[in-house]
Amino acid sequence: MSWSYATHYKCDDCKIELSMGNRAVTTCPDCGGLLEVQYNFEELKKKSTPSDFKNRDRSIWRWHEFLPLKSKENIVSMGEGDTPLLPSIYIGGKLGLEKLYFKNDTLMPTGSFKDRGFSLAISYAKEIGITEGMTYSSGNAGMSFSAYAQRANMKTLTLVEYLANPLKQSLITLSGGKTAILHYKSMNEITQLLEEASRELNIYQFVNFINPIRHEAMKTYAYEISEALGWESPDYMIHPVGTGGGLWGAWKGFKELYELQWISKLPKMVAVQPSATGPHVKAFNQGKKVAVRVGDPTKTIAQSISADAPIQDGKRVLNALYESNGYAEEVTDEEIIGAMKDLGREGIVADPASAASVAGLKRLVQRGLIDSKSTIVCVITGGGLKQPKLIESLGNEDHVHINPDLSELSKLIKGL
Ligand SMILES: *Cc1c(COP(=O)(O)O)cnc(C)c1O
Ligand SMILES: [Zn+2]
Numbered sequence: 001m002s003w004s005y006a007t008h009y010k011c012d013d014c015k016i017e018l019s020m021g022n023r024a025v026t027t028c029p030d031c032g033g034l035l036e037v038q039y040n041f042e043e044l045k046k047k048s049t050p051s052d053f054k055n056r057d058r059s060i061w062r063w064h065e066f067l068p069l070k071s072k073e074n075i076v077s078m079g080e081g082d083t084p085l086l087p088s089i090y091i092g093g094k095l096g097l098e099k100l101y102f103k104n105d106t107l108m109p110t111g112s113f114k115d116r117g118f119s120l121a122i123s124y125a126k127e128i129g130i131t132e133g134m135t136y137s138s139g140n141a142g143m144s145f146s147a148y149a150q151r152a153n154m155k156t157l158t159l160v161e162y163l164a165n166p167l168k169q170s171l172i173t174l175s176g177g178k179t180a181i182l183h184y185k186s187m188n189e190i191t192q193l194l195e196e197a198s199r200e201l202n203i204y205q206f207v208n209f210i211n212p213i214r215h216e217a218m219k220t221y222a223y224e225i226s227e228a229l230g231w232e233s234p235d236y237m238i239h240p241v242g243t244g245g246g247l248w249g250a251w252k253g254f255k256e257l258y259e260l261q262w263i264s265k266l267p268k269m270v271a272v273q274p275s276a277t278g279p280h281v282k283a284f285n286q287g288k289k290v291a292v293r294v295g296d297p298t299k300t301i302a303q304s305i306s307a308d309a310p311i312q313d314g315k316r317v318l319n320a321l322y323e324s325n326g327y328a329e330e331v332t333d334e335e336i337i338g339a340m341k342d343l344g345r346e347g348i349v350a351d352p353a354s355a356a357s358v359a360g361l362k363r364l365v366q367r368g369l370i371d372s373k374s375t376i377v378c379v380i381t382g383g384g385l386k387q388p389k390l391i392e393s394l395g396n397e398d399h400v401h402i403n404p405d406l407s408e409l410s411k412l413i414k415g416l
Contacts (some may be wrong), residue, residue: 001367006068009212011034012316015303020068023242026211034312035212037068045260050231053223058082060220061115066256067120068216074127076152080115081220083107085228085377088347091358095365099375102232103225103350105382110175110350112382114144121206122148131155136182136194138242138303139168141380146177147208157284168386178271181217187309188293203399208245209311218249219256225377226254226263233257233267233372234318240353240381241271241280242305244287245316249273251320269326271317272360274300274333277308280317284328301390302331304353304382329360333361340384351382375414
């Protein structure tokens, strides 16, 4: 039995197959297309069953057969993954849904689901001898990248947009990485810079999709969730979408389990983005195969999914939505704030981007698209504490003030 069943890369566009070897490839050397890791599932199917994974140590590394790392010795882990699948106790009832769950990735080592991807991508980079790397981030990815790279003794540069909140910028630096605040006029300049850097500069990149490894880790959503549901997929998987690495990875994971016949159906994938931008959602709802830059990222509180320019025309994300017969929704800041407050009543303080998945679900229900008996998973990709000003303002709206006086206190208690 192999430790990993990864075999090679295949280019999305020209379909060339490349050995994974020890080379630091990012995009296709022939045509610049995105590379996808391929696996030998025929072998895996012969050698493994779902129960093999059950009693292993908790982390994404429980699923090493499905991940592209050759040797256990290179794992860089801080306990990422294996987060709880919480049944809803409030929002489900409010929306008339019997089986709504939250995949609570607010519990990750650096506070967001980015840790799944960086545990894998940094481990892989270590394995192929990379000692320096670069990424671009609105905050959460940069912090995760810096933290995991530290643990692999790797030097990092994170380009953070000047709009990112100062707390997130500091967290990247505090996590040991070099941080450069990037000033720009349009996000197209950033995607262009990143593409040029991968051609011209000898630096390994960790941007989702451009780096062919990072988002492979998001497949673990499919494994963990299917296992928790008794080896069945949910009917709907609802993701906030920035680059779409999370949504695309989860979809790939479900397709693998279906191919192995470990689950008997596939979920519909749902992408949610802020209405201020939302390139993938707008393209999907016009039936297009490619997404274009649209909107203004400064006009939404959902900073982690505010990107106005899709990576490589958003083709992978759109494919996942079409293939799965899924949906795409855009939501306003007002709807996101409503969802943050609702999630608070579930015991979850969510990043506004994560709350967008719940706001998107509300829209689907309003449009009459979801049956009350469906199994639905909203991915809560990160915690809210990294946007402290927003969180402070939301709490303050509902505070009352009292004096140390028993009758005032008594009135308050009666009014609970
Ligand atoms: C990065 C991020 C997203 C978007 O993830 P993509 O894989 O880029 O689509 C969503 N929510 C949070 C909290 C994030 O940090
Ligand atoms: Zn190619």
